[in-house]
Amino acid sequence: MSSRVQRFALPIVVLLVLLAVWSVWAKGGGGGATDFPTPGEVLSGYADQFRTPEGERAPIIVKHVVSSLFRTLSGFLLACMFGVPLGLAIGWYTRAFYALNPLIQMLRPISAIAWIPISIMIFRRDDTRSIFLIFVAAFFPIVVSTAAAVRSIPQVYIRAAQNFGLSGWRLFKKVVLPAALPQVVTAIRVSMGISWIVVVAAEMVAVQEGLGWLIIDARYQGARTDLIVGTMILIGMIGLGLDTVLRKLETLDQVKWGITRRD
Amino acid sequence: MRLRGVQKTFREPGKPPVEVLPGIDLDVAKGELICLLGPSGCGKSTLLNILGGFETADEGTVTIDGQPVRGPDPRRVFVFQEYGIFPWMTVWDNIAFGLGEKRFEEKLEIVGHYIELVGLRGFEKTFPQQLSGGMRQRVAVARALAVKPDIIFMDEPLGALDSLTRLKMRAELLRIWQEEKPTILLVTHDVDESVQLADRVVVFSARPGRILEVVEVGIDHPREFGSREYTEIKNRLYELLGVKHAL
Numbered sequence: 001m002s003s004r005v006q007r008f009a010l011p012i013v014v015l016l017v018l019l020a021v022w023s024v025w026a027k028g029g030g031g032g033a034t035d036f037p038t039p040g041e042v043l044s045g046y047a048d049q050f051r052t053p054e055g056e057r058a059p060i061i062v063k064h065v066v067s068s069l070f071r072t073l074s075g076f077l078l079a080c081m082f083g084v085p086l087g088l089a090i091g092w093y094t095r096a097f098y099a100l101n102p103l104i105q106m107l108r109p110i111s112a113i114a115w116i117p118i119s120i121m122i123f124r125r126d127d128t129r130s131i132f133l134i135f136v137a138a139f140f141p142i143v144v145s146t147a148a149a150v151r152s153i154p155q156v157y158i159r160a161a162q163n164f165g166l167s168g169w170r171l172f173k174k175v176v177l178p179a180a181l182p183q184v185v186t187a188i189r190v191s192m193g194i195s196w197i198v199v200v201a202a203e204m205v206a207v208q209e210g211l212g213w214l215i216i217d218a219r220y221q222g223a224r225t226d227l228i229v230g231t232m233i234l235i236g237m238i239g240l241g242l243d244t245v246l247r248k249l250e251t252l253d254q255v256k257w258g259i260t261r262r263d
Numbered sequence: 264m265r266l267r268g269v270q271k272t273f274r275e276p277g278k279p280p281v282e283v284l285p286g287i288d289l290d291v292a293k294g295e296l297i298c299l300l301g302p303s304g305c306g307k308s309t310l311l312n313i314l315g316g317f318e319t320a321d322e323g324t325v326t327i328d329g330q331p332v333r334g335p336d337p338r339r340v341f342v343f344q345e346y347g348i349f350p351w352m353t354v355w356d357n358i359a360f361g362l363g364e365k366r367f368e369e370k371l372e373i374v375g376h377y378i379e380l381v382g383l384r385g386f387e388k389t390f391p392q393q394l395s396g397g398m399r400q401r402v403a404v405a406r407a408l409a410v411k412p413d414i415i416f417m418d419e420p421l422g423a424l425d426s427l428t429r430l431k432m433r434a435e436l437l438r439i440w441q442e443e444k445p446t447i448l449l450v451t452h453d454v455d456e457s458v459q460l461a462d463r464v465v466v467f468s469a470r471p472g473r474i475l476e477v478v479e480v481g482i483d484h485p486r487e488f489g490s491r492e493y494t495e496i497k498n499r500l501y502e503l504l505g506v507k508h509a510l
Contacts, residue, residue, distance in 0.1 A: 002460070039305060059320050128450075152344070156345050156346075156347040157347060157349060159317055159335070159341065159347065160341070160343065160347035160348075160349075161360075162317075162335045163315070163335040163336075163337065163339075163340055163361075164336075164337050164340075164360060164363075164410065165335075165336075165337045166360035166364070174360075175349070178349070178351040178352075179349075179351065181351070218388045232490070238356075253390065254351055257350040257351055257391075257392050258351075
């Protein structure tokens with residue numbers, strides 16, 4: 001098989017095998033889990049979510065997806081807006097690095113989940129609370145990776161630029177920024193993934209809609225495991241979609257020189 | 264260019280200080296091609312960095328046209344061992360990098376000229392990653408030449424190339440030097456390279472790098488590799504470096 005065909009065929013084969021194992025296991029033959037829904041049950045149970053109720057304009061699921069996406073993108077974009085400039089500053093100015101790096105390294109390992117009580121104390125609206133949590137989760141990795149990107153710029157680029165008389169803002173704009181860009185883009189991509197993970201956790205607390213809420217709600221509706229599993233799959237597929245979009249950034253000429261990939 | 268008593272010691276906390284340059288005196292005339300030859304780690308690259316303004320000497324003075332060196336300067340361009348061309352820019356943009364705020368038509372003309380000179384026509388829009396090592400080196404040389412520098416410093420510019428490409432690049436370098444006549448100071452640890460290129464070869468001892476001798480090559484270009492004078496100078500250099508010239 002050519003590698004092109006393999007690229008499409010292999011994941012499908014893996015998926016089919018997984019579905020088969022899942023079906024057999026969920027049917028409960030020989031000590032399996034009888035409560036667990038089969039793929040078919042998930043599909044038929046989840047079909048409801050795609051129906052448009054009377055008087056509404058879109059299927060039920062759309063509302064949940066939109067509100068999760070809104071929170072994720074808001075928190076993530078805020079994290080980029082503040083995190084990238086701060087990371088650049090910390091990477092470029094040694095004093096800023098000395099002053100802020102210990103604090104950031106200390107705040108970074110605190111899980112976004114640990115911030116949930118604080119977010120409830122500070123903010124009134126559910127949306128704001130979730131956005132804050134996503135911001136916290138995405139902000140620190142962006143700052144740290146951006147600063148590392150700047151600090152790892154080979155000295156030869158800086159010296160070459162200085163040799164041609166560049167300094168200050170022009171040096172930063174023409175050399176530092178483009179030299180750091182590939183690593184910054186990768187950091188942004190990874191943080192997008194983190195944001196999407198965190199939104200689900202954030203929505204499990206005191207929110208009335210969103211994919212995370214959907215999972216908790218399904219549990220309270222008498223353990224609708226078909227809805228839980230269906231939502232999990234949907235979350236995974238949207239996550240994959242978001243990553244695919246951001247991966248496009250890595251194919252830009254300004255970025256791809258610094259991205260090493262084997263395939 | 265005039266060097267008097269240039270001295271440099273590396274100090275790192277927790278380690279004994281290492282003297283790399285014990286006090287160097289040297290004069291270089293305009294338009295000369297000088298090779299700084301010595302064993303690895305002898306301090307010749309450090310000296311070049313001091314001349315280029317990237318490092319400072321602990322003692323001694325470096326003056327160029329009567330002016331002390333105070334930092335990097337576009338009139339004196341460095342060609343780095345790792346080339347230092349920017350991977351996020353096309354060949355054209357790299358070569359135009361030092362031209363700053365010049366009018367576009369002017370840049371077009373200058374860059375076109377040097378792309379032609381280093382034989383990279385047709386690669387204007389290519390990114391460095393798609394080029395071979397030799398071609399990247401040409402971009403670095405063209406970028407340096409484009410600002411019409413008085414002096415070009417080269418730190419083992421051909422070190423990363425395979426031996427055939429290296430030989431071709433030496434020929435190119437000579438041709439370019441003869442056409443543009445900049446002063447060139449080239450650091451190398453390759454004896455053949457020195458004899459093929461240099462007007463004078465400055466031979467350094469192992470660290471701390473003292474000047475053992477300044478060897479005048481004095482053979483007209485093109486230089487015949489097998490000729491008696493060529494071999495004599497080569498043997499003299501090997502002798503100074505303390506290496507046998509026959510195996």
